[in-house]
Amino acid sequence: MxxxxxxxxxxxxxxxxxxxxxxxxxxxxxxxxxxxxxxxxxxxxxxxxxxxxxxxxxxxxxxxxxxxxxxxxxxxxxxxxxxxxxxxxxxxxxxxxxxxxxxxxxxxxxxxxxxxxxxxxxxxxxxxxxxxxxxxxxxxxxxxxxxxxxxxxxxxxxxxxxxxxxxxYGPREYYKGKMASMIFQLYRQMKAGKRPRVFKYGEQTRDFxxxxxxxxxxxxxxxxxxxxxxxxxxGRPENFNAVIDALNKGMGTDLAPEYFDNPYGFYQNRTQAxxxxxxxxxxxxxxxxxxxxxxxxxxxxxxxxx
Ligand SMILES: NC(=O)c1ccc[n+]([C@@H]2O[C@H](COP(=O)([O-])OP(=O)(O)OC[C@H]3O[C@@H](n4cnc5c(N)ncnc54)[C@H](O)[C@@H]3O)[C@@H](O)[C@H]2O)c1
CATH class of the missing domain: 3.40.50.720 (NAD(P)-binding Rossmann-like Domain)
Known part of the structure; x- marks a missing residue:
């Protein structure tokens, strides 16, 4: 084929x-x-x-x-x-x-x-x-x-x-820059020893x-x-705090999220298929x-x- x-x-x-x-x-x-x-x-x-x-x-x-x-x-x-x-x-x-x-x-x-x-x-x-x-x-x-x-x-x-x-999210998204998944962006921040930054209070859910x-x-x-x-x-949405927990587990780190105000007027609070x-x-x-x-x-x- x-x-x-x-x-x-x-x-x-x-x-x-x-x-x-x-x-x-x-x-x-x-x-x-x-x-x-x-x-x-x-x-x-x-x-x-x-x-x-x-x-x-x-x-x-x-x-x-x-x-x-x-x-x-x-x-x-x-x-x-x-x-x-x-x-x-x-x-x-x-x-x-x-x-x-x-x-x-x-x-x-x-x-x-x-x-x-x-x-x-x-x-x-x-x-x-x-x-x-x-x-x-x-x-x-x-x-x-x-x-x-x-x-x-x-x-x-x-x-x-x-x-x-x-x-x-997953392998081969490395070259997407700001369009790479949040999971990859948070991984990068944590890898650099920084606290992962997410909108207050990390409770928005996504079907990742x-x-x-x-x-x-x-x-x-x-x-x-x-x-x-x-x-x-x-079909099983999870929130950004759960993403950070899973990253901490996988990376062997213990970095607490740093929450900040969402600057966007429009934002999807929830997705689920x-x-x-x-x-x-x-x-x-x-x-x-x-x-x-x-x-x-x-x-x-x-x-x-x-
Ligand atoms: N990544 C996600 O979370 C996500 C979510 C929903 C839908 N999608 C869709 O999945 C598809 C793939 O997305 P991705 O995340 O791999 O993005 P990507 O940017 O990594 O891949 C898109 C590719 O299309 C190429 N391309 C763009 N315009 C082109 C053109 N005019 N002619 C030929 N090639 C062109 C780019 O060079 C790039 O290699 C897209 O259709 C996107 O809309 C992605």
């Missing part, structure tokens, strides 16, 4: 690319414009890399035929205010990837949506509820889901699976998901029998609790791996 991973030089895309090579013994081609990704995430990768922008068509021929696409490339900065750029890359870029798939007879596209489509809505968050994004990033992902639904209605021989990732579970959701999507949009998370649809349609079963995921991740980071 041969797969295309767009955004494969980034955090989640590179984890998918390695899993396809290692577990599925597949050939993998990565398409990336290296705008937020970094070649070092692909250190040890055995496949091909096409440097290109999802907005252009000039890579269609260079990538050629594949068995399925894992579409991860996007503007991922949730604080980006350039609405035109966000919509162009995320929505028109996705449209272009779908056109590539149609022209090359690719019948399956798995793509990254986001929990940002839910904004600050009630928990647990359900795929069937009307999206209420609070920023243009979440809006772009909601429109991607609409586009996929319409596309699948017209092209009935194609299977399009959207995965609404919640808060992802380890990237190894997300990889599983993506690979399971290869077997989905129909087009769908599914949450991808753990309803996973019934992901279980039913993707046979998705998250394997990593927050404590186990952080323990595993800290072990990897402590070995000096990124």
């Amino acid at each position: 041969r797969y295309l991973v767009t955004g494969g030089a980034g955090f989640i895309g590179s984890n998918i690319a390695f899993a396809l090579e290692e577990e599925r013994k597949a050939k993998v081609v990565v398409l990336d414009d290296f705008s937020s990704g970094d070649f070092r995430t692909l250190s040890g990768f055995g496949g091909d890399v096409v440097a290109g922008d999802i907005l252009s068509r000039d890579w269609f021929g260079r990538v050629g035929k594949v068995d399925a696409v894992f579409h991860q490339a996007a503007v991922v900065d949730t604080t980006e205010t350039d609405q035109r750029r966000m919509m162009a890359v995320n929505v028109d870029g996705f449209r272009n990837v779908l056109e590539y798939a149609l022209e090359h007879g690719v019948k399956r596209v798995v793509y990254a949506s986001s929990a940002a489509v839910y904004g600050n809505s009630e928990c647990p968050m359900l795929e069937t509820q009307t999206p209420t994004p609070e920023n243009v990033y979440g809006f772009s992902k909601a429109i991607m889901d609409n586009l996929a639904r319409e596309w699948a209605e017209v092209h009935k021989d194609m299977t399009l699976v959207g995965l609404r990732y919640f808060n992802v 998901v380890y990237v190894k579970d997300l990889v599983r959701a993506n690979l399971n999507a290869l077997d989905a029998e129909r087009s769908c949009v599914c949450n991808a998370a753990t 309803d996973l019934r649809q992901a279980k039913a349609l993707l046979n998705y079963r998250p394997e990593w609790s927050l404590a186990d995921g952080i323990a595993d991740y800290v072990k990897i980071l402590e070995k000096g791996w990124k």
Whole structure:
């Protein structure tokens, strides 16, 4: 089998690319414009890399035929205010990837949506509820889901699976800078001997998901029998104090949190995925609790791996 991973030089895309090579013994081609990704995430990768922008068509021929696409490339900065750029890359870029798939007879596209489509809505968050994004990033992902639904209605021989990732953490996010997970940012502070800084009083909860579970959701999507949009998370929200506890345990430290006022007008106080649809349609079963995921991740980071 041969797969295309767009955004494969980034955090989640590179984890998918390695899993396809290692577990599925597949050939993998990565398409990336290296705008937020970094070649070092692909250190040890055995496949091909096409440097290109999802907005252009000039890579269609260079990538050629594949068995399925894992579409991860996007503007991922949730604080980006350039609405035109966000919509162009995320929505028109996705449209272009779908056109590539149609022209090359690719019948399956798995793509990254986001929990940002839910904004600050009630928990647990359900795929069937009307999206209420609070920023243009979440809006772009909601429109991607609409586009996929319409596309699948017209092209009935194609299977399009959207995965609404919640808060992802894990190996290969090192180069994301300020967009890296809070878990990684807190690890860095604690590693430098500083107290971990979180908003008062660390009680906001998140459905944190380890990237190894997300990889599983993506690979399971290869077997989905129909087009769908599914949450991808753990379904068990935890707060920032629990994150700090798990980091202290994993790192062998005892650093107390330093609380400060939240400067943002808008902030998600709580996220939690309803996973019934992901279980039913993707046979998705998250394997990593927050404590186990952080323990595993800290072990990897402590070995000096990124
Ligand atoms: N990390 C999370 O917690 C999270 C949560 C929800 C959804 N997502 C989604 O998952 C996907 C992957 O995110 P990530 O965390 O790995 O981010 P990332 O920034 O590490 O990866 C994105 C990759 O896409 C590439 N890219 C961006 N614009 C491109 C373009 N025009 N053409 C080609 N390549 C382009 C970047 O260079 C980068 O390598 C994104 O679609 C993101 O919206 C991530």
